[in-house]
Amino acid sequence: MSTKSAPSRRAKPAAKPAAKSAAPATPAANGRPKPRSGQPELVFGDRWEYEPAPETVDPGIKPEYDLFIGGKWVAAKSGKRFDSISPADERKLSSLAVANEADVNAAYAAASAASEKIWLKMSGRERGKYLYRIARLLQDRARQLAVAESLDGGKPIKESRDFDLPMCAAHFFYHAGWADKLEYVTPGRTPSPLGVVGQVIPWNFPLLMLAWKIAPALACGNTVVLKPAESTSVTAMLFAEILQEADLPPGVVNLVTGFGATGAAVVGHPTPKKVAFTGSTEVGKIIMRQLAGSGKKLTMELGGKAANIVFDDAPIDQAVEGVINGIFFNQGHVCCAGSRLLVQESIAEEFVERLQRRIAVLRVGHPLDKNTDVGAINSKEQLEKITEIVASGVAEGAQLHQSRCRLPEKGFYFRPSIFTQVTQSHRVAREEIFGPVLSVLTFRTLEEAVEKANNTAYGLSAGVWTDKGSRILKMAASLKAGVVWANTFNKFDPASPFGGYKESGFGREGGRQGLLDYLA
């Protein structure tokens, strides 16, 4: 390689950056490059390919599951079943039962009986023991459950292994600790359990959302009827096996599978004193209409269109990494995904170049490959929805940049995508896409950033990237979002309450605040 060139020409002091580039282009702010044709570029080619590295543990998924009611597997009275497939390769994973109103009645009957006869009478300390036991079993079986979660939902094994399962266990451990300390939740008042609660969860973090719902409900002394999402019910069935192994009293947790009608029956049933829903804003509104005037407590964790706001003084590579993580984590199937990048105009061009270089090395592939960064889109319907809205972005004049990686032939996959030249009026800037699609907008001043960030029906989360601490505090106070992350994104802890503003819902999950919604 060429090691020789005249040293003297380059022997310039640092304080004179302009002198070092004899090239014609004008350097951008901070002495960083402006894009030019013929400019040096990095080569991300095939010099060193990673061979497939599949996780091979048997997930132990049974060919069929009934409903889990009263601690037992019960055949659905509906007599109907449906197939659960893997979005990774469209193969059938298991056959699941469809619960109808009669099945949901049976589930609530079991939950009521368990509540009155066992769970309400049990001391908090005893309840806590069950929660600890569940948490430990989740840890014991973490690897198996991670494989099942990835197969069922399409998320990369490294995420289910390193994020979903550890967080899932953490939620049970955290709430186990609260079970005998509930009198400290509301100082000066001893709270009491609600009784029976109904819960409906989404398909993006099946086990984790189940943990967010079930752990606080049980810790607070309630019994549960929960409906998992139809495309991702398999790990809930594995969780039922854990409940049996933990010897949880029959009826304390009941799991009913099925579609929208089952969910409507779960939330519309007269028994539950509280309904907790995580899912789309659209369905959330239907439930709110359905339950208006019923006197039931309600918490909603709905959609989002979070802004990730990058100022010109931000540590730029770490901001790039955070923006990438914010939108491509779990294929963008994250309600708090940072799907709108608001970047200060003075660094926008450079920032987008760096994003493009970064997505060039993102690996899209089979969820069970340990090197997969972006897995499969959860379902065919979701893939169609993403494809449609991305087409609208192109039609409305935004510029689409996609990575050029190879996609698997079978299964549902979508290339990591970035839209530039997006304005507040574009659909891709307003609607929740719930896929690996980032919309890039620019701003000039802090006030403009706040205005644009808040100019949305949603308000679940936001990110701020700057080297200046006081600006972080000002932004955090100005952004109408339930969570504001500073110089990081997508960080969760069971002790930290999570929830939204505006059409992103109400009520909080996690922390002391999360307990309040499960107590009277």
Added chain:
Amino acid sequence: MTIAPSALRSRTRGSALRRLIDEVGPVDAVGVEERAAKYTTRSIKKGSKVWGLKTAISMVDLTTLEGKDTPGKVASLCVKAMHPHDEVGAPPTAAVCVYPALVAAAKAAVAGSSVKVASVATAFPSGQAPLKTRLAEVRQAVADGADEIDMVIQRGLFLAGELNAVQDEIAAVVEACTEAARLKVILEVSELETYDAIRAASFLAMRVLRPGDFIKTSTGKTSSNATLANNQVMIEAIRDFYLETGVPISMKPAGGIRTAKQALQFLIAVKETLGDEWLDNTRYRFGASALLNDLLRQLVKEKTGAYQAPYIFSEAAESY
């Protein structure tokens, strides 16, 4: 270089280091460490592993830097460098790295092979000698046949804010190397303390280096050496400098990389940050000694399916 650093400081606000950080951009410690941790979750198997191991072997600067080094010890190191383990087709290492007094011995030992002789000069490892003395040391090492010079920057000057002086010294060593030798500039990252300072120092050095010259993390003589995170900060600086100027600077993490697994993680970082062109021993090196035998052990295991006892592999150097 007509303005004295002190005069410059009096007319502009803030320290020279702070101004340089403002110019090249800051680094967030939590973020860069998270990025680095992601490389450790990659799973490299079979053919990719063999390619990675062989490439890593070809990037080793096999090093001995001890007071008790002798021409005999250096000669045995050189044979190890030329023939690490021919039974499994292990390539020769990139270079041997020795003290200046042993350059002539090393040069004779590697004659006719592809293995280069690198020498730590400039009052290694502290750099605390007069510039004149350090330059003389470099010239002598080059005269004795060194193909590569590993210099240390004066961390004292850097921390005192005399950045121009640090840069002038590097430029002077570049000249002392002449066309005959490539230069590696050791930043001694553990003594610079912050990632901001490591990034700034990388730019400071690169601006006076020639294409193919190196920046290097450590001497291996302090408590903490190359880590994935400071490697990341430096290769990102190399990337930014290349995209800005077209000048490709090479990288050498040194010290603390003892296992094949670690080496592969560093290579993954290179692949995903700098791309294919840096997966080559003209652009990337490992300063190590204990690492080589672990790379060989893993390579034999890939071929035979079994781990060999440590005594199967020849000893050529003690750890650093």
